[in-house]
Amino acid sequence: MNYLMKAAMLAVAAGLAGCNGSTNTDPAPTSSVPALGEGALQGYANGDTVSGASIYTNKDGKGFVLLSADGDGAATVMHVVDGSKGRRVPVSANGMVTLTYDRTQAMALNALTSANAAGSYQALVGGKPALFTVAADGAISAGGSDCKLSGKVDFSATYGGAVALTLTASGCGGSVEGSYKGLVLASADTAPATLQLVGENGTAVLDVLAYR
Amino acid sequence: MPSFRFNSAARAIAVCGVFALPAAPASALNILLCNDDGITAANLRALKTKLAAAGHSVAVAAPIDNQSGRGGYIAFLTPVGGLTGKERGALALGLAAGAPGVGVDAGDADVSYVNGTPVAACLYGVDVLARKKWGGVPDLVISGPNEGNNTGAINASSGTFNNLVYMINRGLPAMAVSDAATTQVTWSTALPASHRAYEVAGIVVKLVDTLVANKAKAGGLLMPDGVGLNVNVPDFSAGAGAALPYRFTRIGKASSYLPAFYEKLSDSPLAVASGVNFPVPGISLAAGGTVLPSGVALPKDTAATSEDNVIATKTAVTISPVEGVPQARRAFEDAMKIKLNGIAQ
Numbered sequence: 001m002n003y004l005m006k007a008a009m010l011a012v013a014a015g016l017a018g019c020n021g022s023t024n025t026d027p028a029p030t031s032s033v034p035a036l037g038e039g040a041l042q043g044y045a046n047g048d049t050v051s052g053a054s055i056y057t058n059k060d061g062k063g064f065v066l067l068s069a070d071g072d073g074a075a076t077v078m079h080v081v082d083g084s085k086g087r088r089v090p091v092s093a094n095g096m097v098t099l100t101y102d103r104t105q106a107m108a109l110n111a112l113t114s115a116n117a118a119g120s121y122q123a124l125v126g127g128k129p130a131l132f133t134v135a136a137d138g139a140i141s142a143g144g145s146d147c148k149l150s151g152k153v154d155f156s157a158t159y160g161g162a163v164a165l166t167l168t169a170s171g172c173g174g175s176v177e178g179s180y181k182g183l184v185l186a187s188a189d190t191a192p193a194t195l196q197l198v199g200e201n202g203t204a205v206l207d208v209l210a211y212r
Numbered sequence: 213m214p215s216f217r218f219n220s221a222a223r224a225i226a227v228c229g230v231f232a233l234p235a236a237p238a239s240a241l242n243i244l245l246c247n248d249d250g251i252t253a254a255n256l257r258a259l260k261t262k263l264a265a266a267g268h269s270v271a272v273a274a275p276i277d278n279q280s281g282r283g284g285y286i287a288f289l290t291p292v293g294g295l296t297g298k299e300r301g302a303l304a305l306g307l308a309a310g311a312p313g314v315g316v317d318a319g320d321a322d323v324s325y326v327n328g329t330p331v332a333a334c335l336y337g338v339d340v341l342a343r344k345k346w347g348g349v350p351d352l353v354i355s356g357p358n359e360g361n362n363t364g365a366i367n368a369s370s371g372t373f374n375n376l377v378y379m380i381n382r383g384l385p386a387m388a389v390s391d392a393a394t395t396q397v398t399w400s401t402a403l404p405a406s407h408r409a410y411e412v413a414g415i416v417v418k419l420v421d422t423l424v425a426n427k428a429k430a431g432g433l434l435m436p437d438g439v440g441l442n443v444n445v446p447d448f449s450a451g452a453g454a455a456l457p458y459r460f461t462r463i464g465k466a467s468s469y470l471p472a473f474y475e476k477l478s479d480s481p482l483a484v485a486s487g488v489n490f491p492v493p494g495i496s497l498a499a500g501g502t503v504l505p506s507g508v509a510l511p512k513d514t515a516a517t518s519e520d521n522v523i524a525t526k527t528a529v530t531i532s533p534v535e536g537v538p539q540a541r542r543a544f545e546d547a548m549k550i551k552l553n554g555i556a557q
Contacts, residue, residue: 072541102429124546129553190543209546 031079031086031097035061040160040185043104048088048097050077054107056159056183057081063159064183065099066198066207072189074207078182078200089200109161110186112195114138117153117184121195121210125149126173132210134195140167147172149197149208153184161185167199169206180206239424240267241434244342244350246334247358248279248371251317251325252304255357255391257399258409260323262417271345273337275371276301276325278396280360284374285329292327301325304398330355330371331378338382352420352434353379356389357412359396361444363520363530364467364513365500376440380536385423385434387441388534389416392448392523411453412445415529419443419458442532446523459528464518469497470510479505 038059045053050067054075057063061083066075079086079099088097118136120143122129131143138155142148148170157164162185169176182199190196193209200206243263247256251274263270277299292313295302302308305317313327314336324341326333334355342350355375367373372388379386391412403409419441423434435441442463448456473495477483480496488494498504501512515521519530540548549556 074542122550124549124553127549127557129550192547193543209543211547211550 027087029085029087029096030091031081031088031099033065033079033081033084033086033099034101035084036063037061038160040107040109040162041101041104042107044102046100046102048077048099049092053099053101053104055101055104056162056185058157058159064198066205068207075198075205076207078198078205080181080200089205090203107160107187110188112155112161112163112184112186114153114155117155117186117195119194119212121212123149123197123208123210125169125206125208126176128172130169130172130208151179159183165197165199167197167206176204176206178204178206182206240269241351241420241424242269242342242346243271243420244334244337244353245270245272245274246330246337246353246355246375247274248282248330248355248375249359249396250275250278250300251323252301252399253359254397254399254403254407254409255359255412257323258403258407259354259357259389259413259416262410262413263420266417266421268420269346270322271337271341271350272320272323273333273341274301274323274325275330275333276307276327279328279330279333279371280358281369282329282331282371282374283369284331284371284377286331287328292332295327299327300396300398330375334375334378338379338384349382349384351385352423353384353386354389354416354420355379355386356391356443357409357416357445358388358390360390360394361392361446361468361520361523362388362390362442363444363523364463364518365465365511366467366469366471366497367442367463369471373442376442376534377536380438380440380534383437385440387416387419387443389443389445391445406450408450408453411448411451415445415453415456416443418454419531438535440534440536442519442530442534444519444523444530444532446526446528446530448526457528458531459522461519461522461530461532462515462517463532463534464513464515464520465511466500466513466515466518466520468499468520468524470500470502471495472498472502472504472508472510474505476505 036057041055043053045051050069052068052070054066063081065079067077068075078089114136117134120133122131125147128147130147130149131145132149133141138153140151142150151167154164162183165182165184168179178201180199180201185196194212195210198207260270294313295307295311297309317323326336356372358372362370362373376386376388427434474480475493476491477494478489478491483496500510502510519532522530
């Protein structure tokens with residue numbers, strides 16, 4: 001594609017975006033979810049391929065719905081939600097997914113602060129051991145393992161007790177390489193792990209348990 | 213699966229006008245009852261009576277003797293022997309020494325006994341009895357109600373609970389039910405309708421009714437495949453059973469009955485109270501937190517969600533979902549993978 005063609009397509013795209021008065025560049029929703037208030041819930045989700053649901057919502061109604069096969073296994077599906085609109089990762093082959101919830105109940109997460117989260121961790125990422133540290137400012141730095149995790153925990157962005165995460169995995173195997181956005185949380189349900197780091201990179205979900 | 217075969221036959225007879233059999237409700241189930249207290253336990257028979265009255269087709273396969281505490285024991289490749297006549301069921305039913313090791317209560321053709329362990333009897337029910345009676349496996353298996361609660365760590369030693377595990381692993385919807393009352397009550401048709409055994413049975417029937425009513429939800433099965441229920445009924449006052457709420461709990465480790473080895477059984481308060489006041493070695497039971505004469509402290513679980521701790525409050529019937537295999541949770545599995553990384557993938 002030459003430069004002129006690219007420019008023309010961009011112009012058309014910009015024009016279309018302007019037609020509805022929106023400059024929002026967010027991708028179109030691929031899922032519909034019940035809008036929820038701030039908090040952390042767990043329950044049963046209908047409408048998707050897996051049903052064990054953990055739901056984390058911030059004060060603005062934005063958040064994440066993590067779905068796993070049985071509520072205990074690693075999350076394999078994530079809906080990044082804004083009110084009732086969601087973006088499913090990975091994208092469903094069947095098009096739009098509409099979620100409903102059954103038997104949701106409040107989830108008691110362990111308090112997560114820069115003070116108690118800072119420290120050294122080990123985890124399995126793509127089946128490979130990874131050593132990393134979390135600094136008091138939230139910076140995630142890789143340790144001496146071949147599989148390296150780096151990124152940032154944003155303790156100020158809270159989702160019902162979970163906090164925002166950006167994470168990059170490298171040297172951990174092709175299936176998990178990449179940069180992810182999601183959450184860090186601490187829960188008695190995942191003990192003896194201290195932290196759960198879960199995120200999406202647009203095409204896949206990475207769910208890691210970290211141990212001190 | 214509902215009893216379509218029975219239903220359609222009953223309806224056909226009714227339509228033909230040969231005689232008017234009441235058609236079983238579409239929600240009727242083929243239910244196998246097992247236990248570890250034996251076929252003449254009042255709890256078992258009261259439940260059979262109540263379930264049958266609710267329209268279900270019910271069969272019993274239970275040990276002829278009280279087999280409490282046998283856990284999941286199975287005597288492999290050992291023929292089932294004849295009765296001695298001294299078994300709890302044999303005494304109650306008047307079965308003489310030499311009677312067959314597998315047989316039927318002469319007073320109720322739907323009650324079969326096995327001279328074996330709880331699991332052996334329950335497997336007989338699934339593999340032989342159910343096929344003969346229904347042409348296939350039961351829609352639901354209920355083990356119990358046991359004479360005494362089965363909670364937390366003691367479940368590993370419970371025949372009632374291990375029946376549940378075996379049935380889950382057979383792919384059958386199943387529940388184990390245990391009542392706080394430990395008194396052995398022998399079944400009799402003269403048992404008044406107000407007897408506790410009927411109240412406990414009513415609690416179970418309400419659970420079954422709810423499972424049937426919600427069968428279409430959460431997967432379209434009576435229970436999700438691979439999962440069953442451990443149900444415990446707390447102590448309650450006469451007449452108060454029907455009003456007890458139900459509460460979801462976790463198995464946990466808390467139990468009023470933790471097995472422990474005593475060098476002298478006479479050092480065990482429970483053994484002494486049971487009349488085994490002898491200075492001989494053996495296994496007895498003690499509560500979590502007990503310090504044994506040897507100095508060993510039995511583990512204590514204080515979690516508010518553990519079924520035994522809820523039962524102790526006498527406020528609710530506890531329901532703990534149970535899986536059939538002791539697979540560690542993901543968090544423990546990953547921790548072990550980290551420890552053994554390098555020698556196992």
